[in-house]
Amino acid sequence: MSTLILPNQTDAVDQASVKIDQVRSVLAQVLTGHHDACLTCSFQAEDVLLTKLAIEFDKRIPILFLDTGYHFAETYEYRDRMSREWGLNLINLLPEKTVAEQEAEHGLLYQTAPDQCCKLRKVEPLFKAVGEYRIWLTGLRREQAKSRAALEESALFTLPGGRQVQKLAPLAAWSTRDVWQACERLEIPLLPLYERGYSSIGCEPCTTLPLDPNDPRSGRWAGRKVECGIHIEAAPAK
DSSP states (O other): OEEEEHHHHHHHHHHHHHHHHHHHHHHHHHHTTTOOOOOOOOSSHHHHHHHHTTTTTOOTTTTEEOOOSOOOOHHHHHHHHHHHHHTTTEEEEESSOOOHHHHHOOOOHHHHHHHHHIIIIIHHHHHHTTTTOSEEEOOOOGGOOOOGTOOSEEEEEEEESSSSEEEEOOTTTHHHHHHHHHHTTOOOOOOOOGGGGGGGOGGGGGOOOSSBTTTTTTTBBBGSSOOSTTOOOOOOOO
16 A cells, blocks of 8 residues: 655655755765765764765765763763764764863853853864865755855865865755754654754753743753853954
């Protein structure tokens, strides 16, 4: 017995396929025959989707994960599962100090100075790693936050020290619905925390359920800030 597909469902499937193929086209140009690209992955939906599409063209593309030591247990479990099942070339980026060392020296920075905590555990490790590549692939989307509304699909990004990398965001124009439809289309299992109502997932101490249902990142840092800093360019040298 065949499954009945309504017209609007067919349109959604077709639109998802078109969008997926557009991203594949970008990735084919970037990754085929080249080995100087990396992809940052938080293991949220858009990053996992982009990872799935990227490894179609380069199975060994470095997948950079910021292992802050503060992630949800579910995030670590999901990361390990997807890395194992997809055979990812996963690179866990570690801060200079362990959680215990940092807390012994500074206390709970995520409470007292979240910008400094993000700098030590996210920004510095990532910029150091990304500087080893020419191309930086990311799952960023304009719809995620007001701070990302002007996000370009391709732009030069200046790292501390002046080195520039080509930063690509093939999903920049995608909506959350687009991402979920594509993940369903490609049969990608998602981080279980979404089922508990989380819409933007980072370190456990700094992530809550969304405070504003219309703002997916309103559950980050208790509303004290909206970005960790890894997508903010270094100021030009004077």
